[in-house]
Amino acid sequence: MKRKSMEGSVCPVARSLDIIGDWWSLLIVRDALNGLTRFGEFQKNLGIAKNMLTQRLKHLVEQGILTVRPATDGSAWNEYVLTEKGRALQTVLVALAQWGGDYLFDSHEKCSVLVDDVHQQPLRKLQLQAQDGRTLAPDEVIAQRPELV
Known part of the structure; x- marks a missing residue:
């Protein structure tokens, strides 16, 4: 079932829920605030299906809540890091x-x-x-x- 977008609403609560209103998104932000940065860390900690996690991370990046950067340890992996907008959550x-x-x-x-x-x-x-x-x-x-x- 496709959700109705609240993008044009005058209510800031409705617009916020349009972006972060599902539990997975807020739990990803919670884990990022607790220092998790890698796809595998989020997947293991949350027990979320990989396709669902991929979708949620992509959405959070598109919305400017997370940013993607090369891993700090020099490996080929990427890290998901909260932006100022994300940390404000x-x-x-x-x-x-x-x-x-x-x-x-x-x-x-x-x-x-x-x-x-x-x-x-x-x-x-x-x-x-x-x-x-x-x-x-x-x-x-x-x-x-x-x-x-």
């Missing part, structure tokens, strides 16, 4: 991880926790903040359509 993945940790695990279940690399302490929960620094509740945020701006 880390905040999205942190939000998903924090939400998942809060709502998708029973109290006795263990899950991975994101920590800061220097002090090995869990990250502070992401919050919605106004320009002036006030913390906002979800019902204090609205989407303003372009024609109203």
Whole structure:
């Protein structure tokens, strides 16, 4: 079934999901943020079919989320490296991880926790903040359509 493109939508969420809305793409970005760069590393870690991985990597490169470069060890292989656009998705993945940790695990279940690399302490929960620094509740945020701006 072919998906409807959200390319022309005025909603940034819809446009974002058009690019990174399938789970494989976000898991590839997650693994790239964790240092994986090679096709075989992604395939082994994710357990994804090679044809599916090929398709997703190609799409992420076309969208400027990953770039391809020759392997740093001088071998004939290529590496997939996050661009600035790709690295910016880390905040999205942190939000998903924090939400998942809060709502998708029973109290006795263990899950991975994101920590800061220097002090090995869990990250502070992401919050919605106004320009002036006030913390906002979800019902204090609205989407303003372009024609109203």
